[in-house]
Every structure is written in C-alpha cells, then in structure tokens.
Amino acid sequence: MRDAVAEAACRLAAAGVDSAGADAAVLAAHVLGVPRDRLALAGGFDDAQARAYADLVGRRAGREPLQHITGVAYFRHLALAVGPGVFVPRPETELLVDHVLAEVAARPGRSLLVDLCTGSGAIAVAAATETPGVEAHAVELDAAAYAWARRNVEGTGVRLHLGEAADCLPGLDGRVDVVVANPPYVPAGTPLPAEVGADPACALYAGADGLDGVRTVAAAAGRLLRPGGLLVCEHDDSHGESAPALLSDLEGWTGIRDHRDLAGRPRFVTARRS
C-alpha cells in the first residue's frame, strides 16, 4: 500500500499537482472506502482496487480536481456533494462563516440570513447547521450549481432559490440581518491553473476588474439588509483596497472593514447598513 501511494504521489508530482502526496493518499482511501486517517491500517489493494486506483490517479494526473473525482468537498464540518457544474468550496471561505456565526450569537432571537451566490450551498448550510439561531436563504443563478445545492441543503432547513442575486427575494427587502456572499471575482482573461479552470466560468469571472460580482452583491445587500444589518463579502486578494472603496463610494454603509485570511492575504470585507 505504502509503495502504491508513494508511486502515485510521484506520478502526480510529475504532472504538476501541488498536493501530490496528500491527493495520492485521499484517492487510495477513496478506493478502499476508509477514512484517510485509517489508510495506514488498511491492507493492500486487490486487483480490481489496484486497477481502480490507477484509473483515478490517471484522472488526477490529467488535472481533474480531486473533489470531482471523489465527489466530496470538505467545508468546516460538512462533506458536500460536488462535481462538474459547481464551484468547489475553498478553505478560505470558511472564515466568513465564523464572522456570520459571531454576528448571529451577538443578537437576541433568530437571525435572518441570505447567502447570495451560494454555489454548492456551502456557506448557508454551514451557518444553518452550526447554530439554531439562523433562518437561512440561499440564492444561486446557475441551474447546474443549483442542482448540486439542492442535494446539499436537503434536511438542513436552508431555503434554496434559483435566481439572480440582483433582484432576488424582494419580500425580504429591509428585513435581513446578515447578507453573506462569495461572488465570482476573477478579472476577465486571467489565466488559471487547470483545477481552478474546471470550476464553472460563471463562478469565477466578474468583469474587467473582477469586481462586478462584489458590485452586484453590494447593491442586493443594500436592498435586503435592515438598518444595522451586516454584509460579509469575499473578494480576490488583490481587492483589499478596491472592495472596501467600492462600498465607501456607495451611500448607506458604515464600519467598512477588510479582513485577512489565514495566509495573511486580504480576503473579505464587512460593512453595516446605516
């Protein structure tokens, strides 16, 4: 087993996969149907498993995203169903949920939350399942992503809506406590690594400066939030000044602050509706 995984790791590294050793181990655990931390205790592959493993390693060497191959993306405590057609949730987005939960905990009663651009449903499902203090709505424009989100919201209480963030949920105008979003934010034409390019284009690109998604979210949040309500919006690490400036240029926002991720890069902006 150890030799098979080491050999696969070499093959993945040669193909330019950054996390070659970890991915080789995850794929081996996937083939054996065991948690990754039990891999060392597992016996070797039988013939069918060895063939399946070689096939999956070949797909990963072709730079298919690991999560598309296993069908699972881990996000906080969740194992979300993902595949072609939906954005694979990233670890840096987990920080937005911490911010949302702190806001919810500081308020009496239940908070009304809207996750714009929900993709797989990651943010809304994490928030709704980590605290009973949230009534969560999630909005997604793309039908393929919506279909993945349908699977992930099942049984969580999150209400999922297929539609455009700009004019979604008019019945909640002026009533929402927290709007959270990880919109598309890659400037058009930016070359991307193969795995990122496997995410749908509508999840990635956001106009010439990459800020069109943040503009859409800011306008929708301005309409949805009650006075004092909080916006939490992820942005590209090159937007640490431009995303807060965009909100400053609009009327009705106070307490605008930018936040860094665990790697120290500018990652999301928060602001209150005045």
Ligand SMILES: C[S@@+](CC[C@H](N)C(=O)[O-])C[C@H]1O[C@@H](n2cnc3c(N)ncnc32)[C@H](O)[C@@H]1O
């Ligand atoms: C970067 S992905 C984020 C997905 C998820 N929130 C996450 O963090 O994993 C952006 C998502 O927004 C959706 N989207 C893009 N423009 C939208 C719009 N105007 N209204 C609603 N959803 C939109 C895309 O289809 C995509 O699923």
